[in-house]
Amino acid sequence: MEIPAIVGAGLVVIGVGIGIGRIGGSAMDAIARQPEATNKIQTAMLIAAALIEGIGFAALFAV
Amino acid sequence: MSTKKNIYFCTKFRIVNRQVIMQFTRALFFLAVLVLIQPVFLTASGHAEHASDSTESTQVANQEPAQEGMSMKQEIKAHIQHHLQDGHDFHLYTDTETNTHVGFPLLVILLDDGIQVFSSSRFHHGESVAESNGNFYALHHGKVYKTDAAGTFEMHDGHVHNEKPLDFSITKNVFSIMAFALILILLFTGAARSYKKSLVPSGSARFLEPLIIFVRDEIAIPNIGEKHYKRFMSYLLTVFFFIWLVNLFGLTPLGINVTNSISVTFALAVMTFVITQFSGKKEYWKHIFWMPGVPVPMKILLAPIELLGVFIKPFALLIRLYANITAGHIVLMSLIGLMFIFHSWIGSTLSFGLSVFISFIELLVAALQAYIFTMLTALYFGSAVAEHEDH
Numbered sequence: 001m002e003i004p005a006i007v008g009a010g011l012v013v014i015g016v017g018i019g020i021g022r023i024g025g026s027a028m029d030a031i032a033r034q035p036e037a038t039n040k041i042q043t044a045m046l047i048a049a050a051l052i053e054g055i056g057f058a059a060l061f062a063v
Numbered sequence: 064m065s066t067k068k069n070i071y072f073c074t075k076f077r078i079v080n081r082q083v084i085m086q087f088t089r090a091l092f093f094l095a096v097l098v099l100i101q102p103v104f105l106t107a108s109g110h111a112e113h114a115s116d117s118t119e120s121t122q123v124a125n126q127e128p129a130q131e132g133m134s135m136k137q138e139i140k141a142h143i144q145h146h147l148q149d150g151h152d153f154h155l156y157t158d159t160e161t162n163t164h165v166g167f168p169l170l171v172i173l174l175d176d177g178i179q180v181f182s183s184s185r186f187h188h189g190e191s192v193a194e195s196n197g198n199f200y201a202l203h204h205g206k207v208y209k210t211d212a213a214g215t216f217e218m219h220d221g222h223v224h225n226e227k228p229l230d231f232s233i234t235k236n237v238f239s240i241m242a243f244a245l246i247l248i249l250l251f252t253g254a255a256r257s258y259k260k261s262l263v264p265s266g267s268a269r270f271l272e273p274l275i276i277f278v279r280d281e282i283a284i285p286n287i288g289e290k291h292y293k294r295f296m297s298y299l300l301t302v303f304f305f306i307w308l309v310n311l312f313g314l315t316p317l318g319i320n321v322t323n324s325i326s327v328t329f330a331l332a333v334m335t336f337v338i339t340q341f342s343g344k345k346e347y348w349k350h351i352f353w354m355p356g357v358p359v360p361m362k363i364l365l366a367p368i369e370l371l372g373v374f375i376k377p378f379a380l381l382i383r384l385y386a387n388i389t390a391g392h393i394v395l396m397s398l399i400g401l402m403f404i405f406h407s408w409i410g411s412t413l414s415f416g417l418s419v420f421i422s423f424i425e426l427l428v429a430a431l432q433a434y435i436f437t438m439l440t441a442l443y444f445g446s447a448v449a450e451h452e453d454h
Contacts, residue, residue, distance in 0.1 A: 043285070047442070050435045054379040057386035 005062070012059035019052045139400035146396060147389060148205045149324055150235045151183040155316070169238055173200065173207060175228030183232070200228070207232070236327065239319045243308055247301070278303050278437065286441035291448045295441065298338060302331065303437040310388060310429030314422065322388045322432075325381065332381035335440045340373075343447040350446075380439055387432050391425045 027045040031038050145154075154166040168184035176198060185193035192201045192214035200207050201214040208225035210216065217224040233241075254268035264272045278300055283292040306322060313320040321327050349355065351369045353362055398421060401414040 039281070043281070043438070046431075046435060047438065050383060050439065051379070053387075054383050057382055057390075060390075061382070061386065 009059045009062070013056055016052055016056035016059075020049050023048050023052070135403055139397075139403065143393060143396045143400070145205075146318060147320070147323055147392065150205055151186065151202065151207070151232055153235055153238075154318065169235065170233040171200075171207070172231040172233065173228040174231060175209065179228075206230075235319065236321050236324050239309070239312070239321050240327070243305065243312070243321070247304055247308065251304075274304075275300060282434070282438050282441050286438065286445040287448065288445060291444075294342070295338070295444050298334070299437050299441055302335075302440060303433050306331070306384065306436055307430055307433035310432060311426070313388065313392070314425055314429065320388065320392060322384055323392060325385045328381040328385040331384070331436070332377040335380060335443060336374075336377040339377075339443045339447045342444065344450070346450055347447045376439075376443060380436060384432055384436055387428060391421075391428055395421050395425060 023045055027041050030041045034041075151171060152166055152168045154164060156166075157164050168182045171179075171181055171183050171186075171193070173179040173195075176196065179195040179198065179200075181193060181195045185191065185195075186200075186202050192199050192210060192212065194200075194212075199210050199212050199214065201210045201216070202208075203216060203223050203225075207228060207230050208216065208223055209228055210225055250267045250271065253266055254264070254271045257265045257268045279292070279296060282303075283296055283299055287295060309319075309321045313322065351373065352366050354365065354369070357365065395418060398414050398418040402411040402418075405411050405414060
């Protein structure tokens with residue numbers, strides 16, 4: 001039985017979701033610990049999330 | 064005395080502040096109205112006649128299947144696909160009952176037997192064959208093909224094998240880019256002129272100044288550094304405002320979606336790539352081919368990967384912008400389409416509410432994608448001009 005490509009894309013998207021969720025959660029923790037560093041944390045969070053997001057789109061467009 | 068002064072300043076500040084807030088709310092209200100109008104436009108079915116000359120064209124022999132025969136789902140799918148494509152005319156809406164199109168034509172420029180220039184109204188939205196200097200052209204899925212007078216396509220397993228002339232047409236996207244470039248030039252020269260009169264911003268500068276300072280202080284300086292950032296500010300500001308404006312106008316009912324086209328994001332990424340490589344200093348190239356502080360076998364192993372990374376970075380940049388905007392449009396249009404599929408009071412109301420909600424999310428995404436594109440561009444520039452004294 002052949003597994004359709006969309007299943008693989010779904011798995012990748014789950015991974016991307018976990019990754020971005022962890023980044024967001026950690027950023028929340030960091031901001032709660034150091035509210036004065038909010039701007040720096042947000043910038044780093046957005047960059048990391050954007051990089052991971054790229055992998056998700058690559059998977060979706062490969063289908 | 065001092066308390067009096069304070070009170071005076073306070074009230075004055077409050078008045079100014081209220082004015083700014085009023086302007087801001089007015090702008091927000093305007094945007095909200097535009098977004099809210101979108102679903103209405105998509106369902107609108109006016110009876111406007113499309114004025115165009117039908118003297119020089121004949122009917123295409125193999126037309127697309129008649130729209131009446133399509134199910135609702137297929138029709139919505141076709142509509143979404145049409146929306147995502149670049150077109151040879153501005154197409155606002157179609158009345159399927161009377162088969163009238165509302166929009167306006169653009170210029171078609173083909174490089175085939177010399178230059179062929181004619182108005183896209185001759186295509187009749189892909190239903191007719193256009194004749195120009197004895198050559199015949201027809202549209203198939205928004206692309207121009209060379210055909211005979213009857214407009215027959217040589218179809219082999221679902222693909223058209225007709226000859227394709229080089230297409231330099233002013234398409235919807237090309238037209239929009241030109242229009243946005245003009246808008247940006249007017250806005251920014253106006254803003255620059257206002258600073259010559261006085262340092263207090265007036266006109267468009269009042270709105271643009273905080274955004275320009277945001278790009279400078281939050282994007283350029285932290286990523287590139289105080290020493291070199293000025294050289295790159297013009298490019299960063301252009302990219303930021305262009306992407307933002309284009310994304311915002313993609314949400315209006317005009318049906319413009321410039322960043323939906325991979326060619327546009329490709330061009331933007333190529334510009335970033337070229338500027339990064341040409342401003343790359345000795346340290347930048349050293350860190351790619353012979354990075355310091357790494358054992359020699361590791362250097363040989365890492366150099367190809369680093370070289371690949373040089374090309375992957377702008378590639379990720381172009382895919383990210385393209386995919387985000389395309390995905391947003393597909394989700395939004397699918398939710399609007401759900402209203403017609405549910406066809407019930409409760410389901411349609413729910414999907415209407417959801418589509419309004421997603422529209423507001425898209426407003427955020429429009430700005431966020433412009434921010435991320437500019438931010439990563441600045442990051443790459445920063446890595447190109449960085450000087451590592453600490454090694």
